[in-house]
Amino acid sequence: xxxxxxxxxxxxxxxxxxxxxxxxxxxxxxxxxxxxxxxxxxxxxxxxxxxxxxxxxxxxxxxxxxxxxxxxxxxxxxxxxxxxxxxxxxxxxxxxxxxxxxxxxxxxxxxxxxxxxxxxxxxxxxxxxxxxxxxxxxxxxxxxxxxxxxxxxxxxxxxxxxxxxxxxxxxxxxxxxx
Amino acid sequence: xxxxxxxxxxxxxxxxxxxxxxxxxxxxxxxxxxxxxxxxxxxxxxxxxxxxxxxxxxxxxxxxxxxxxxxxxxxxxxxxxxxxxxxxxxxxxxxxxxxxxxxxxxxxxxxxxxxxxxxxxxxxxxxxxxxxxxxxxxxxxxxxxxxxxxxxxxxxxxxxxxxxxxxxxxxxxxxxxxxxxxxxxxxxxxxxxxxxxxxxxxxxxxxxxxxxxxxxxxxxxxxxxxxxxxxxxxxxxx
Numbered sequence: 001x002x003x004x005x006x007x008x009x010x011x012x013x014x015x016x017x018x019x020x021x022x023x024x025x026x027x028x029x030x031x032x033x034x035x036x037x038x039x040x041x042x043x044x045x046x047x048x049x050x051x052x053x054x055x056x057x058x059x060x061x062x063x064x065x066x067x068x069x070x071x072x073x074x075x076x077x078x079x080x081x082x083x084x085x086x087x088x089x090x091x092x093x094x095x096x097x098x099x100x101x102x103x104x105x106x107x108x109x110x111x112x113x114x115x116x117x118x119x120x121x122x123x124x125x126x127x128x129x130x131x132x133x134x135x136x137x138x139x140x141x142x143x144x145x146x147x148x149x150x151x152x153x154x155x156x157x158x159x160x161x162x163x164x165x166x167x168x169x170x171x172x173x174x175x176x177x178x
Numbered sequence: 179x180x181x182x183x184x185x186x187x188x189x190x191x192x193x194x195x196x197x198x199x200x201x202x203x204x205x206x207x208x209x210x211x212x213x214x215x216x217x218x219x220x221x222x223x224x225x226x227x228x229x230x231x232x233x234x235x236x237x238x239x240x241x242x243x244x245x246x247x248x249x250x251x252x253x254x255x256x257x258x259x260x261x262x263x264x265x266x267x268x269x270x271x272x273x274x275x276x277x278x279x280x281x282x283x284x285x286x287x288x289x290x291x292x293x294x295x296x297x298x299x300x301x302x303x304x305x306x307x308x309x310x311x312x313x314x315x316x317x318x319x320x321x322x323x324x325x326x327x328x329x330x331x332x333x334x335x336x337x338x339x340x341x342x343x344x345x346x347x348x349x350x351x352x353x354x355x356x357x358x359x360x361x362x363x364x365x366x367x368x369x370x371x372x373x374x375x376x377x378x379x380x381x382x383x384x385x386x387x388x389x390x391x392x393x394x395x396x397x398x399x400x401x402x403x404x405x406x407x408x409x410x411x412x413x414x415x416x
Contacts (some may be wrong), residue, residue: 074284089267090253096260
């Protein structure tokens with residue numbers, strides 16, 4: 001694979017982090033370009049992602065500087081950039097089920113808790129649900145290799161650790177780490 | 179591929195319909211087993227879907243048993259969008275997903291967008307949790323993704339993008355034609371009128387073509403869906 005790959009990201013975004021993790025674990029050479037979401041360069045919406053969000057990947061086309069994107073590269077947006085999946089269809093389905101479950105059962109309730117919109121009960125239920133999917137004594141969420149299942153949950157777990165250790169967040173009652 | 183495939187489904191579920199459509203378009207032989215979700219058999223949660231107990235679920239591989247006697251040796255796959263991807267994996271020549279990675283990404287983006295921008299606001303409107311403004315915005319967003327003048331959402335072949343959105347579109351048609359829903363009387367018709375405008379012409383053209391497909395006509399029982407809606411939407415908002 002000698003096509004150029006450029007990742008446009010924001011360093012605090014967990015969604016961008018998923019892609020950074022996947023690229024790092026896959027040992028995929030790539031260029032990274034930080035986008036200041038509060039002060040986006042004009043060329044970003046014009047030439048990279050008309051919706052203006054990160055992460056976005058440009059793939060192929062000439063090898064240009066990230067701030068001079070070529071119209072010839074393909075622009076890929078959306079949360080799941082695939083590349084780290086097992087070959088076996090049943091294991092792939094397990095990975096996708098895990099990713100789906102993380103979004104549905106953990107991402108939403110955890111975000112809602114930290115923003116003070118609801119108590120952490122649903123987050124705990126979600127954690128229990130995900131725990132049931134994990135394999136005993138294994139290093140990875142599914143199978144014996146790093147997959148997009150691990151990449152998609154890791155940024156959330158890193159932020160969950162921050163919340164439980166520092167108590168930062170909009171929750172109105174002081175909570176003890178569990 | 180001679181592995182057995184069994185689909186456990188509930189006939190009025192749009193999520194199950196996605197799978198039926200994909201299987202029909204891919205021309206895959208399979209066994210279908212109706213689960214009465216209001217009265218689930220005990221063996222279903224224990225032996226077929228212990229994780230969430232929901233439909234749709236497919237079992238794949240293992241010995242060729244009767245659906246009501248599922249084998250522990252088969253693989254069990256749940257979650258409609260996960261099942262669609264699984265089918266594309268085990269039937270790689272069906273065209274359910276293109277071979278080209280960039281087109282595959284377009285298909286996945288479409289499925290993601292249909293769930294996020296269309297499914298949620300449409301169901302929220304029909305259940306009268308909100309007016310139809312977000313549904314219209316979602317329709318515009320999806321319209322922007324559609325191929326120009328194409329029969330399909332992405333590329334030139336039926337994909338899981340088409341399968342994932344079709345059941346929703348079939349139900350949207352029911353809502354705008356019959357006004358059935360929890361929203362105030364007439365609001366379904368009003369949405370239908372808005373969708374007749376030139377602003378949504380591309381979307382409505384795609385809807386019409388996708389609803390004419392034989393696979394959908396065979397799978398989607400409109401009368402049953404209407405009857406089902408009538409039983410769940412008995413109260414109307416004022």
